[in-house]
Amino acid sequence: MRVPARVRLLAPPLAWIGVFYVVPLLLILAVSFVSRGAYGGVSWTPNWGNYGRIFDSLYGAVFFRSIVLSTAATAACALLAFPVSWWMARSPKRSQETLLLLVLIPFWTNILVRLYAWMFLLSGAGLLNSALQALGLTRGPVDILYTRGAILLGLLYGNLPLMILPLYASLERIDKSLLEAARDLYASPAQTLFRVILPLAKPGLAAGCILVFTSALCDFATPDLLGGAKNMLVGNLIQQQYLVARDWPFGSALSLTQMLVIGGGLLLFRRLEKAA
């Protein structure tokens, strides 16, 4: 029997996704509706209570905090990445490659190493506190590490390239003559930004927002190392349920809920984007 070319081309990736993504996801779905075994692991007796526990005020607060921090990190990334990307896109063609490389270099270092560096900077005896005291701005050390501010800073730092790259790609494509045309048609620099540059940068900005938001919401290393125990996010909570509490069914329920939150966030985002 002849197999159409389309099917032959699609078969390997479909098989890959099926075996390594769909099947595990279905397993997680199944596990989220059973009970926890006495010594960890899974006991296959039905249990509908895992999802109910999420609405516990404790876990609800974790979700709320995660969404707020991820949204804030996304917004901060967008604000910070825009001028950087614009400047990169308007630089001479030859230096653009170098600048891109500089954006990517931090990715070559393990995230844990980079987070430890941040801890070193932010801790009570760290560089930032020493500097503040040396300048006489503060008397004793200020709590910077293990605060939500530190998490936000970490999320901003770790995800900035995810915003810069797509934003740069769409800004770089804006022809210089379009900016001149806007100026020629009486637009001030600010009006040119809002009427021409931002609308044309929208696809890149949207892609960057989706990437940063998703990555921030799933992150567990940053909140763990920079946020400490009292500032738990969804990522830590899931990690903890699987690895520490060994409550796989609850961890699975949390994972699926997190997916729903991200999916819902993206839908909401698309709505906003279309309305704008």
Add this chain to the structure above:
Amino acid sequence: MSEQATVRMEGVGKLFHGVQAVEGVDLEIRRGEFFALLGPSGCGKTTLLRMVAGFEMPDRGSIRIGGRDMTGVPANERPVNMVFQQYALFPHLSVAENVAFGLRVRRTPEPELRERVAEALASVQLAGLAGRMPAQLSGGQQQRVALARALVNRPELLLLDEPMAALDEKLREDMRQELKTLQHRVGISFLYVTHDQQEALELADRIAVMERGKVVQVGAPQEIYEVPQTAFVADFVGVSNLIPGKVVERERLLVESAPGASRRVVLALDGFGRVEAVSRSAMETGARVTLCLRPERIHLAASPVEDLVNRVLGMVERALFLGSEIHYHIRLKSGTLVRVHDSYSPLQPARREGESVYLQWRAEDSTVLTR
């Protein structure tokens, strides 16, 4: 506006990376005039245009538009609008919104805005395409949108930066006609930059020919073509035979009263021998000159014609048939190559390659260039 000139440039100069892109340009564009800046690429014509638009600032000299000095005035505050070479339409806006851009920025009331956009689109025959996006338009349609987008603002001066360069030949001819008609209708001064001499000759009321940052001649198209002032102009505008030589005899004054009285001179041209010509300026015997002889002014004949004073024998080396015309390359005995354009008619057979012919012309048919 009290001044008669829309634009007045005085001593305008601009240095670009250590190169004098524009140097000492004095120009005046009159109200309602179609003015062309003509020159090869890199001659500074686009830089000059961009200085009028406000995208570049001159290093020296001044530009006045409508009597107002533009020094330090940014592009968005100048009473000019531009049609860009690649049109630069906003890809995220519909045709109507592209045209409305300038009016919206200036907060024109909505009813007036709509009326003016509709009117502008109608004037470039695009009334039906208001809702389209730029990417859905052909090159010719995009250019019309660019024109409407500029003209809707009723500028004092419309700047056009090689607007035909992106169009194919056939479309270019149609657009030229339309542009001329449009300009007559709106009565706005046009400053048109082009490297295409044909375009400039056909469209412009006056032309400024530029060479290496300087304006070398300003005048009406016929004047530029008939009385080029330098060898560069003669060569760049139209086709010319430029033949070096020197003055051997100055003769009697022909027209004494006329401005720039003409004198008959005799020249010894390299490869031609003695030739009679007419000169507008006084020149010394022995002075080095260049004779500009337009190819269509040379008469070809198998035997000498009495009243054509200049005559030289040559051999047809090449005959190129171009439909309404035939272009000949004719080799003189001295080895000099002369180009001759003859109109084609089926009644009069073309000269065959290898045939011997007399090249003949009157003294008035050529121009003597001292530069």
